[in-house]
Amino acid sequence: GQNIDQPTEMTATEGAIVQINCTYQTSGFNGLFWYQQHAGEAPTFLSYNVLDGLEEKGRFSSFLSRSKGYSYLLLKELQMKDSASYLCAVWGFKTIFGAGTRLFVKA
Amino acid sequence: DTEVTQTPKHLVMGMTNKKSLKCEQHMGHRAMYWYKQKAKKPPELMFVYSYEKLSINESVPSRFSPECPNSSLLNLHLHALQPEDSALYLCASSPPSGGPPTDTQYFGPGTRLTVL
Numbered sequence: 001g002q003n004i005d006q007p008t009e010m011t012a013t014e015g016a017i018v019q020i021n022c023t024y025q026t027s028g029f030n031g032l033f034w035y036q037q038h039a040g041e042a043p044t045f046l047s048y049n050v051l052d053g054l055e056e057k058g059r060f061s062s063f064l065s066r067s068k069g070y071s072y073l074l075l076k077e078l079q080m081k082d083s084a085s086y087l088c089a090v091w092g093f094k095t096i097f098g099a100g101t102r103l104f105v106k107a
Numbered sequence: 108d109t110e111v112t113q114t115p116k117h118l119v120m121g122m123t124n125k126k127s128l129k130c131e132q133h134m135g136h137r138a139m140y141w142y143k144q145k146a147k148k149p150p151e152l153m154f155v156y157s158y159e160k161l162s163i164n165e166s167v168p169s170r171f172s173p174e175c176p177n178s179s180l181l182n183l184h185l186h187a188l189q190p191e192d193s194a195l196y197l198c199a200s201s202p203p204s205g206g207p208p209t210d211t212q213y214f215g216p217g218t219r220l221t222v223l
Contacts, residue, residue: 031208042197042214043150050208087149091210094163097149 002026004098006088011104012078020073020101022088033089034062034073037100043087046073078105110134111215113198119221122188128218130181130198138162139181140212141173142197150197156181188222195219 003025012018024032031050035043047057049064049071061074073086085100111132120126130139138157142150155163156175164173170192172184181198196219199212 030210033208033211042217043212045211045213048208048211091208094152094155095210095212096152099149 002090002092002096004088004090004096006086006098006101008099009102009104011106014078014080014105014107016078017074017076018078018103020075020086020088020103022071022073022098024069024071024088024090024098026069026090026092028092029066030091032062032064032071033091033095034060034071035087035089035097037085037087039084046086075103080105080107111198111200111213113196113215113218115218116216117219117221119223120185120188121223122190124188125184125186127185128183128196128198128220130183130215131179132200132213132215133179134200134202134213135178136200136213137178137203138201138209139175140197140199140201141171141181141183142199143192144195144197144217154183185220188220190222193220193222 005023033048034046037043047062054063059076064071083105085102087100088098089095114129140155141153144150152165153167154173159175170187174182195217197217198215201212
C-alpha cells in the first residue's frame with residue numbers, strides 16, 4: 001500500500017523561504033510529483049523527482065531521498081499568489097495524492 | 108494546444124437524471140484520468156484509460172460509467188447519483204514516454220457537480 005504524510009497548514013511571510021515536507025511509504029516507487037492547487041481550481045503540475053537529489057525550477061525546488069522516503073518542496077521569494085495547497089503525489093503502481101499542505105503567505 | 112478542457116463547468120442534477128461530463132485534450136497524451144475531489148481533500152482516483160483502454164477502475168460504483176471514444180476524448184456518464192456524489196470532478200492526461208515521467212498529470216479545470 002501507499003501512505004503519504006504532509007503538514008496540514010503552514011504560514012510564511014512574503015519574501016521569505018518555506019519548505020514543505022512530505023514523507024511516504026510505498027510498495028513500489030517510480031517518482032514523486034508536487035502540484036499546486038488554488039482554492040476552487042484544478043491542481044497544476046510543479047515538479048517531479050525520479051532520482052535522489054535536488055531539482056530546481058525558478059523559485060521552486062524539490063528534493064528527494066528515496067532511501068528515507070522523504071521529499072520537500074522549497075519555495076523562495078514568497079509572493080502572496082503562492083498562497084495555495086501543495087500536494088505531494090507518489091507514483092507507484094498508480095499515483096496517489098497526499099492530503100496537501102495549505103500555505104498561507106502573509107504580508 | 109497545451110491544455111485539458113472540461114465541460115460543463117458546473118452541473119446541477121437530480122437523483123433520477125442522466126448526464127455526462129466531457130474531457131478533451133489535443134496534446135497527444137495517451138493516458139487519461141477521472142478524479143473526484145471533495146472540499147479540502149486530495150483528488151481521489153476513479154478511472155484510468157491507457158491507449159483508450161480502461162486500465163484502472165478504483166471500485167467506483169456503477170452509477171459512474173466512463174467512456175473513451177478516442178485518444179483525445181474522455182466521458183463520464185452519470186446516472187442515479189446520490190447527494191454525496193456532489194464534488195469537483197477532475198480530468199487529467201499524461202504524456203507518453205520521452206519527456207517528463209509518463210504519470211505526470213495535467214489537469215482540466217474540473218466540473219463542479221451538485222446532486223440534489
